[in-house]
Each structure stands twice: as structure tokens, then as C-alpha cells.
Amino acid sequence: VEIALSVNGRLRPLDVEPRELLLDVLRDRLGLTGAKRSCEVQVCGTCTVLLDGDPVSACCTLAADAHGREVLTIEGLAERGEFARLEDAFTRHAALQCGFCTPGMLLTAQSLLEAGELRTVEDVRHGLAGNLCRCTGYKGILEAVCELAGVSV
Amino acid sequence: VSVVERPRVGAGQVGRSAPRRDAAEKLRGQAQYAGDVVVPRMLHGKVLRSPLPHARIASIDVRAAEALPGVVCVLTADDLRDIDPWWGHAIRDRPIVAIEKARFAGEPVAAVAAEDEATAAAALNRIDVEYEELPVVGTIEEALQPDAPEVNGGPLRPGLFHGLGELPPRQGNVCYRYRIDRGEVEAVFAHADLVVEGEYSFPAVYQYAMETHTVVAQVEGDEIVLWASCQHPFLVRAEIAALFGVPLANVRIQVPYLGGGFGSKSYTKMEPIAVALARKAGRPVRVQNSVFESMVTTRRHGMSCRMTTAMTREGRLLGRDVEIWFDTGAYADNGPRVTATGADAAPGPYRWTAYRVDAACVYTNTAPAGSYRAFGATHLQWIGELQLDELARQAGLDPLEVRRQNLCTPGEELRAGGKPLDADLVGDVEQVAAALGWESPKAANVGRGVSVGLLAAGAHPVSSAIVRLEADGQVVVLVGTTEVGQGARTVFAQIAAEELGVPAEQVTVRGADTRFTPYDRSTGASRSTTLAGLAVQRAARDIRDQLVGIAGTEELEATDLPALLRSHFGLAGGELIGRGIVAPEGTGSYAEGPVFWEVCVGAAEVEVDPETGVVRVRKTATVADVGRAINPQLVERQDEGGTMQGLGNALFEEMVYEDASLLNGSLLDYRVPALTDLPDEMSCVIVENEDGPGPYGAKGCGEGSLAAVTAAIVTALADAGVPVTELPLTPERVWRRIQELKEEGRWPR
Numbered sequence: 001v002e003i004a005l006s007v008n009g010r011l012r013p014l015d016v017e018p019r020e021l022l023l024d025v026l027r028d029r030l031g032l033t034g035a036k037r038s039c040e041v042q043v044c045g046t047c048t049v050l051l052d053g054d055p056v057s058a059c060c061t062l063a064a065d066a067h068g069r070e071v072l073t074i075e076g077l078a079e080r081g082e083f084a085r086l087e088d089a090f091t092r093h094a095a096l097q098c099g100f101c102t103p104g105m106l107l108t109a110q111s112l113l114e115a116g117e118l119r120t121v122e123d124v125r126h127g128l129a130g131n132l133c134r135c136t137g138y139k140g141i142l143e144a145v146c147e148l149a150g151v152s153v
Numbered sequence: 154v155s156v157v158e159r160p161r162v163g164a165g166q167v168g169r170s171a172p173r174r175d176a177a178e179k180l181r182g183q184a185q186y187a188g189d190v191v192v193p194r195m196l197h198g199k200v201l202r203s204p205l206p207h208a209r210i211a212s213i214d215v216r217a218a219e220a221l222p223g224v225v226c227v228l229t230a231d232d233l234r235d236i237d238p239w240w241g242h243a244i245r246d247r248p249i250v251a252i253e254k255a256r257f258a259g260e261p262v263a264a265v266a267a268e269d270e271a272t273a274a275a276a277l278n279r280i281d282v283e284y285e286e287l288p289v290v291g292t293i294e295e296a297l298q299p300d301a302p303e304v305n306g307g308p309l310r311p312g313l314f315h316g317l318g319e320l321p322p323r324q325g326n327v328c329y330r331y332r333i334d335r336g337e338v339e340a341v342f343a344h345a346d347l348v349v350e351g352e353y354s355f356p357a358v359y360q361y362a363m364e365t366h367t368v369v370a371q372v373e374g375d376e377i378v379l380w381a382s383c384q385h386p387f388l389v390r391a392e393i394a395a396l397f398g399v400p401l402a403n404v405r406i407q408v409p410y411l412g413g414g415f416g417s418k419s420y421t422k423m424e425p426i427a428v429a430l431a432r433k434a435g436r437p438v439r440v441q442n443s444v445f446e447s448m449v450t451t452r453r454h455g456m457s458c459r460m461t462t463a464m465t466r467e468g469r470l471l472g473r474d475v476e477i478w479f480d481t482g483a484y485a486d487n488g489p490r491v492t493a494t495g496a497d498a499a500p501g502p503y504r505w506t507a508y509r510v511d512a513a514c515v516y517t518n519t520a521p522a523g524s525y526r527a528f529g530a531t532h533l534q535w536i537g538e539l540q541l542d543e544l545a546r547q548a549g550l551d552p553l554e555v556r557r558q559n560l561c562t563p564g565e566e567l568r569a570g571g572k573p574l575d576a577d578l579v580g581d582v583e584q585v586a587a588a589l590g591w592e593s594p595k596a597a598n599v600g601r602g603v604s605v606g607l608l609a610a611g612a613h614p615v616s617s618a619i620v621r622l623e624a625d626g627q628v629v630v631l632v633g634t635t636e637v638g639q640g641a642r643t644v645f646a647q648i649a650a651e652e653l654g655v656p657a658e659q660v661t662v663r664g665a666d667t668r669f670t671p672y673d674r675s676t677g678a679s680r681s682t683t684l685a686g687l688a689v690q691r692a693a694r695d696i697r698d699q700l701v702g703i704a705g706t707e708e709l710e711a712t713d714l715p716a717l718l719r720s721h722f723g724l725a726g727g728e729l730i731g732r733g734i735v736a737p738e739g740t741g742s743y744a745e746g747p748v749f750w751e752v753c754v755g756a757a758e759v760e761v762d763p764e765t766g767v768v769r770v771r772k773t774a775t776v777a778d779v780g781r782a783i784n785p786q787l788v789e790r791q792d793e794g795g796t797m798q799g800l801g802n803a804l805f806e807e808m809v810y811e812d813a814s815l816l817n818g819s820l821l822d823y824r825v826p827a828l829t830d831l832p833d834e835m836s837c838v839i840v841e842n843e844d845g846p847g848p849y850g851a852k853g854c855g856e857g858s859l860a861a862v863t864a865a866i867v868t869a870l871a872d873a874g875v876p877v878t879e880l881p882l883t884p885e886r887v888w889r890r891i892q893e894l895k896e897e898g899r900w901p902r
Contacts, residue, residue, distance in 0.1 A: 033189040034182020038363045039444050039820040074182030091176040094786045098638030099179030100363040100412030129827045134361055134413050135638045137793030138831045
């Protein structure tokens with residue numbers, strides 16, 4: 001099927017198989033490898049991208065379903081002005097280790113921050129519970145995102 | 154490596170929480186992992202895995218698969234006749250693909266290389282394998298029956314890195330046995346005031362490195378090139394060279410960033426099958442596991458244990474007797490080492506009159522078990538500490554006081570002929586107790602526990618490093634350690650910077666590439682800062698010595714370096730090369746080890762809901778007894794990561810088997826901790842006694858907290874009134890235990 005989706009602000013016309021996943025299209029066709037594959041069942045969040053501003057698991061989203069919509073990946077977020085704040089907070093709090101979950105974690109955080117949905121530490125805990133991190137123990141991530149949201153840990 | 158070397162240049166780089174050197178790359182999604190590597194003409198490989206736990210392979214028909222357009226080749230055991238296809242870290246008991254028999258559900262039986270993943274997957278369905286089912290050994294108990302079927306009758310040859318002495322002839326399904334005997338245990342038990350005994354079990358656990366095992370393999374002539382998600386590229390190189398009959402130097406292993414490891418990427422895993430497939434295809438092949446495939450590639454050993462401990466009424470520990478059975482699955486992998494490490498951890502770091510440990514790992518028809526962070530210690534520490542607390546309760550003594558009285562002190566012997574204790578454990582346990590608020594009042598259904606243990610760490614002490622000082626004053630560190638998330642590249646940059654008097658930001662540390670980075674034994678066993686870090690320090694000092702010789706003065710400023718090099722070489726160019734080597738001072742044998750004892754000390758406060766059996770961890774405290782923290786923030790993060798995994802191991806992580814087949818082979822059914830599981834308070838106390846063998850007195854960390862927190866959660870729950878002898882502490886298990894206690898009139902207390 002022929003689709004056209006906006007990826008990081010750029011219109012990308014593509015001819016995809018109906019069964020093709022958004023994650024494969026991003027990684028294999030567009031060379032955007034920031035979104036990672038892990039659980040493949042929408043649990044771990046490492047393939048998270050924003051679709052019209054909302055986090056989705058690209059491993060369980062058909063590319064065809066993204067037709068006419070806006071996809072933001074970590075590569076696109078990293079080019080935005082507001083990324084500097086995220087980068088600074090995550091770096092200072094050492095809120096990353098192996099880095100495999102990090103792009104997805106940042107995209108989910110960005111979406112929640114933009115929507116103003118992080119008003120308490122509990123909001124942060126629940127809002128990011130769909131992004132697993134096996135390395136850090138979460139404390140640095142919690143501190144970084146709470147700081148960005150302006151809530152106390 | 155026992156000499157504590159003092160820093161010569163006080164550059165202020167060591168002991169500061171320098172930002173991670175890889176932060177920007179990782180945050181921006183630019184960091185490359187093995188699955189991001191694309192090489193020209195690359196094919197996609199998929200593995201056909203046995204659906205049965207034990208079966209004879211009567212025939213394999215691959216014709217329909219080969220006929221599928223886009224399929225380049227199908228690999229079976231027939232393609233391995235020209236090589237010795239058996240491999241294995243401890244014992245060479247495992248074929249690249251099943252030969253004649255499949256020994257676990259999930260064992261590779263064949264593999265396909267195709268132009269794309271979908272075609273490769275479709276081809277798997279066209280391979281026709283005729284299996285004849287064989288009787289299955291599903292559990293440790295079944296493996297030990299006198300008439301148990303033989304799981305692994307393959308050749309019994311030590312692996313390249315066995316290191317545990319001679320292999321006795323195989324006895325039934327027992328893969329490896331390790332015993333320790335000190336004093337007369339029976340005599341001690343006969344006169345003891347207080348004795349507790351029990352049977353315990355620990356489940357198989359999945360490491361869940363978020364990046365699954367991934368390999369890109371390329372074979373050209375007698376050169377084998379790999380991009381692999383492996384923790385120990387030099388050990389993999391040796392194993393691949395031996396398997397395919399080429400010199401070490403003809404195997405090149407490049408390790409990009411690793412998406413977590415935790416032991417799951419220790420030693421060789423998917424590399425042999427990827428190389429065999431690429432060899433047959435004549436083109437590069439990428440093989441990437443699914444989560445299910447990684448779960449059947451390696452896991453933590455399940456374990457059964459029987460333990461007895463004796464103490465005097467006054468609180469003096471007397472003796473301990475331990476029998477341990479590990480389930481190593483169908484192949485040994487690292488089972489023998491896990492067995493020995495578990496046995497070493499079993500007595501705990503206490504002064505005993507006598508103890509005996511009889512540990513073994515057994516083959517079963519389940520997926521092979523290998524390394525997972527803090528193996529051995531995590532298996533045993535909770536059991537010993539639970540018994541200690543029970544004895545303290547019976548004696549009416551404070552559990553902290555019993556530990557104070559009986560813990561070994563620095564310099565005391567722990568294992569005959571081995572490294573004496575190199576840490577202040579009494580001080581450490583006081584620290585975590587204070588951090589937890591040990592003395593403060595407790596609400597109903599709240600319990601507090603501490604736990605103390607040691608883990609033999611460091612593995613084999615061989616590491617090397619090269620430091621290059623470039624003409625522009627930039628410093629490049631070449632070291633074979635892999636960046637698995639622990640922050641090795643940042644810490645090495647700090648060490649080199651400290652020695653050379655430059656900012657850490659001026660130092661670049663690249664990934665492991667066995668063609669260019671010098672030998673480093675492995676990235677695991679908490680060894681990298683201690684051993685590879687020492688090699689980096691020595692290499693940087695080598696350059697420093699050269700610089701002092703060139704300049705004729707000790708007074709060197711970082712800003713002078715380019716001009717100094719220009720005057721030395723007579724033109725703008727040339728570089729200085731520093732060399733750092735770490736080798737064992739004794740024989741390097743297991744008996745003489747370990748390189749250091751990693752401290753496993755932690756505390757936890759839990760709350761149990763008696764109506765539902767749900768256990769919530771409210772607080773944890775761990776001690777990172779690291780000798781010297783090169784980067785305190787990274788030390789804390791390591792400890793916190795271990796804490797969360799310890800919480801998962803204690804509360805809910807468990808691979809569930811039925812008839813030797815894994816029932817929860819997906820993250821939908823296998824739960825790992827999420828942010829919502831984070832305790833309200835998690836604290837890490839860094840202890841710096843400069844008593845480690847690494848640079849500046851450093852020693853490793855990151856594993857201890859896992860063993861310690863798992864154990865502290867168990868002892869805390871027992872303190873709340875619910876002693877449990879099987880992990881994990883699922884709500885159902887805890888609720889059932891409370892019902893039993895009610896019937897016995899022991900609940901509420």
C-alpha cells in the first residue's frame with residue numbers, strides 16, 4: 001500500500017506491505033535506528049515513538065496505520081530546541097546506562113511533559129511505568145523527569 | 154594485583170561524578186548496537202528451534218525451505234562435518250546445532266539465511282523435522298532419580314576457560330560437583346544449643362537485557378568478522394577460533410554499545426550458529442534473537458538447597474551444613490563456576506567452628522543456565538541470612554548484634570588458601586542499618602531486614618590497555634572492556650585523565666575490537682574498574698613517564714602537551730603510546746582467588762498485606778564498599794540497578810516450566826520491575842576504605858546489591874512474621890504461608 005507519513009517534520013511517501021510494522025519502516029527503510037526492538041509485545045517501551053504527539057509502541061503499530069499522521073522519533077526530538085533541557089537533566093542525573101531504553105523513555109517523558117500531565121511524583125511513576133529500564137533502577141530517571149516537570153521527588 | 158598504587162598526579166579527575174562520556178550519543182539515539190549494524194550483502198538469519206524438550210531427530214528435510222525464493226541456504230548438523238562442532242565455556246558439551254538429539258525445547262536444530270527476515274521466518278515453517286520423543290528430565294529431582302534418562306551424553310571435555318581443575322567422569326546427570334569441608338560439622342551440631350534447618354528453593358530467572366542476543370557474522374576465506382552483543386569478546390574469539398580451526402588473529406570481534414548484559418551475554422552464545430550460517434551462505438548474516446529465544450539461550454540457575462545452622466545460646470555461630478543442587482539445563486555453559494561460587498557464598502562471611510558445603514549442578518532438559526549478575530551469592534545469601542535471623546530470634550538476640558559478634562574482620566581467611574577478607578563488613582552493616590532507620594518504631598505488618606554476604610569477584614586477573622597521546626593533546630584509550638551500561642568508558646577516561654593531568658573530556662575511549670584493542674579477559678564479575686582500570690592507569694603512567702623524560706621535568710601542564718610532542722618529533726605529528734598490563738601475581742588459579750571479595754550488604758523495609766499477600770518494599774539501603782569511588786554517581790547507579798533487580802528476583806521474577814517447557818516466554822507473562830515498583834526510599838552508602846586491588850584502592854561493585862537486597866527483602870518479610878522458604882515472594886505464596894501460620898497459631902504474632 002502507498003502511504004505518506006510525516007516523520008520528524010518531513011513528508012515521507014512510502015510503498016509498504018500491509019503487514020509491515022512502523023518500527024521496521026523507521027529502522028530499515030528510513031535508517032532511524034533510535035527506536036529499538038525488544039519485547040515485541042508492547043510491554044517494554046523501547047520502540048516508543050510519538051504518533052500525533054502520543055506515545056505508541058512502533059513494534060505493534062502497522063506502518064499503514066501511520067498514514068497521514070505525524071511521527072516523531074528520538075532523532076527528530078533531538079533536533080528540537082526543548083531537547084536541550086531533557087538532555088541536560090538526564091545527563092546530570094545519570095538517568096541512563098546502556099541507553100537501549102533511553103530514546104523511548106525520553107519520548108514518553110516529552111509527550112507527558114508537553115501535555116502537562118506530570119503534576120506529582122506519582123504521575124511520573126505511573127506515566128513512565130510503560131517504559132522499562134533494566135539497568136538504572138529508575139531512581140535517576142525519576143529524579144530527572146521530576147526536575148523537568150517541576151515536581152519534588 | 155594486590156598493590157595499592159597511589160595517584161601521582163592530583164588532577165582531581167578521580168572521585169568526581171564526571172558526566173557519562175556516552176550520554177549525548179545515547180540520549181540522541183545515535184549510539185549503535187549490534188542490531189543497528191548493516192554490512193554490505195548482509196542476509197538475515199533465523200533459527201529453527203526444537204519444540205520438544207528431549208527428542209531424537211529422525212530426519213530433517215530442508216528442500217522446501219531451500220526452494221523458497223529469497224532463501225540463500227539452510228544450515229543443519231550435516232554442514233558441520235568438517236569441524237569439531239562442540240563448544241561450551243566450562244565444558245565442550247554443546248553442538249552448534251542439535252546433532253542427532255535435541256536436549257531442550259528451544260534448542261537450535263537448523264537455521265536459515267535469507268534476503269530478508271520475513272522470508273527467513275517463512276522458510277523455517279517449510280523445514281520438516283521428524284522427531285522421536287524421548288523421556289524428559291524436567292526438574293532437579295527427576296535428574297537425580299537412579300533410573301533417570303541421560304540428558305547429556307555428549308563428549309566430556311573441558312572448555313577453554315574451565316579453570317576449575319580436572320573434570321571427573323560424569324555421574325548420571327550430575328554435571329559438576331564442588332565441596333568444601335572445614336572441621337567436624339557433626340560434632341559441632343551434636344553439642345549445639347540452637348539448630349535450625351530447612352529446605353529452600355530459588356527459581357530460574359531471566360536476565361532480560363533489553364537488547365536481545367544479536368550477531369552479524371561474516372566469513373571471508375579464513376577470516377571471521379563479527380559484530381556481536383557479547384560481554385567477553387576475547388573469550389568468544391578464542392572459542393570461535395577453536396571451533397572453526399583458524400588462528401586467534403583471524404577472528405575479529407567488534408562490540409558496539411551493549412543494550413544490557415547482566416551476565417546473559419557472557420561467553421559465547423549465538424556467535425557459533427551465526428558464523429556457521431555465514432560460512433555456508435558465503436555472505437554476511439545477522440542473527441537477532443527474540444525475547445523468547447534469549448530466554449532459552451541463557452538464564453539464571455534454578456536451585457534447591459538444604460541448610461542447617463547451629464549457634465550457642467549466647468549468639469556464637471558454630472556450624473553450617475549445606476547441600477545445593479543447581480539446575481544447569483541441557484548444557485553446562487557456566488554452571489560449574491556458578492556451582493563453585495554458590496558454594497563459596499553459602500557459609501557467609503562468618504567465623505565458624507566447622508562447615509560443610511556439597512554443591513552440584515545437574516543437567517535437565519531445560520534451556521541452559523549460565524551467568525546472571527551476582528550468581529551464587531543471590532542464590533544462597535537469603536537462605537543463610539534467614540537462618541541467622543531465626544537463630545537470633547530463638548536466642549532472643551538482636552540480629553544486628555549476632556552479625557557484629559560473628560562477622561569476619563579484615564585479614565581473616567575465608568576460603569583455605571584464598572584471598573583473606575578485604576572489607577570492613579561490621580562497619581558496612583552498621584551503615585545500612587543506620588540508613589534504614591533500624592531502631593525507629595515499626596507499624597503493624599512492617600518488617601526490617603539486613604543481610605551480609607560476599608561474592609568472589611574479578612574472574613581471572615588478565616587485562617591490558619593501550620593509551621595513545623595524539624599530537625593535538627587528545628588522549629585515546631584502547632581497551633577490550635565492553636560498555637554494557639556500567640560506565641566503563643567514562644571511568645577509564647577519568648583514570649587516564651587523572652594520570653595525565655588532562656580533563657576527562659579530553660579522553661576518548663572506544664569500543665572493543667579484538668583486532669585493535671588489546672586483550673581483556675572479560676567484562677563481568679565486577680572486574681572492569683579494578684583490573685582493566687588498573688591496566689589503563691599503568692598505560693597512562695607509561696605515557697606520563699615518557700613525557701617527563703622528554704620534558705625533563707615533572708611539572709607538566711595539559712596545555713603544553715601539543716608543543717612538547719611537536720618539539721620531540723620535529724614536526725606536527727607523531728604520538729606517544731603507553732602500555733599497561735595486568736597479570737596474576739600467583740598462578741591465577743580459582744583456589745588462589747578471588748581478585749577481591751565483593752561486598753553484598755543491604756537492608757530493606759517491607760510491608761505485607763495479610764489479606765492479599767502483597768509485599769511492598771518501602772525502603773532499601775545498600776552499601777557500595779568500593780575502596781575508592783572513581784565516579785560516585787555511577788557507583789550509586791550501579792547499586793540502584795542491582796537493587797531493582799534484587800527486588801524483582803525476590804518478589805516476582807520466575808521462569809515457569811511445565812514438563813520442561815517454558816510457559817512464560819514473553820514479557821507479557823514474565824514481569825520485570827517497572828518504575829511503579831521503585832521503593833519510596835532507596836539509598837546507597839558509598840564506603841571508601843581504599844582497600845581494593847584496583848587503581849587508587851578501588852574495587853568493583855554493582856553485583857553485591859542484587860544478592861544483598863534479595864536477601865534483605867526475605868529477612869524483612871520474616872521480621873514482619875512471614876518466613877518463606879521459596880522464592881519469589883508472590884502474593885499467592887505469601888498469602889498461603891500466612892494461612893499456614895494462622896493454623897499453627899503463629900499469625901498474627
